[in-house]
Amino acid sequence: MPVTVLNRAEAGWPGIAIPDPATARVAAAAGALLLLEAPRSRTALLAAGRAGQRMMQAAEAQGLGLCAIGLLLKDGAPVLHAFACGVPATEVAGIDLAGALREHCAALLPAYMVPRHLHLLESLPLSANGKVDRAALKPPSQETAAPAGATESGVAALVAEALGQAVASQRNLFDAGATSLHMVRLQRLLAERMGSRLSVVDLFRLPSIAAIAGALAGEAAEGAVQGGLDRAARRRAAQRR
DSSP: OOEEEEEOBTTBOTTEEOOSHHHHHHHHTOSEEEEEOOOOOHHHHHHHHHHHHHHHHHHHHTTOEEEEESSOEETTEEOSEEEEEEOOOSOOTTOOHHHHHHHHHHHHSOGGGSOSOOOOOSSOOBOTTSSBOGGGOOOOOOOOOOOSHHHHHHHHHHHHHHHSSOOOTTSOTTTTTOOHHHHHHHHHHHHHHHOOOOOHHHHHHSOSHHHHHHHHHHHHHHHHHHHHHHHHHHHHHHHHO
């Protein structure tokens, strides 16, 4: 597969266009661009992905950094695969990388999708074929406090069923790996098992076991009040007969 290395000129990258502004900023700070050029096809994309993983490993061993770029246009035509190349910064003291990433996410995503906790790793575990080994990516240990009360215990059990793992009562479900599909499944379980009237949109606003249990307790209290009013109305109607 042909590989082209473009060294940065004083005028930037003549003939190169990167539509995504964030990616363009990364490329602007790079010392070189590395382009894998071939006619676009599924086979070529797979081959470029494997070659890119091997190059990233080899670059790290040489003290270089390769950052994959999404869509890059060369003279108006999309390049199969591209990397920004440079020497990684050696001094990061005083730089809040996690905070900067959260700020970036907050500018682009709804509030419920912005991660509350970020954990920086020295490197990603790779499988034998050079892909990220997701099974080896273990989340940081979380102390799971005992749910408070029967309602919270019931919600915790349904959350564990929907997500396939136990989650601490106060932990954000999205931080624990929940997706919109998980929330749809949880909403259905809550309705079927606990008589909940919460919608999926409600669950996005209440992304923890404790918050959901509190909302369900409010529903129960509201239902108890309404039930009392209904019974009183029936008694008054019976007395008038």
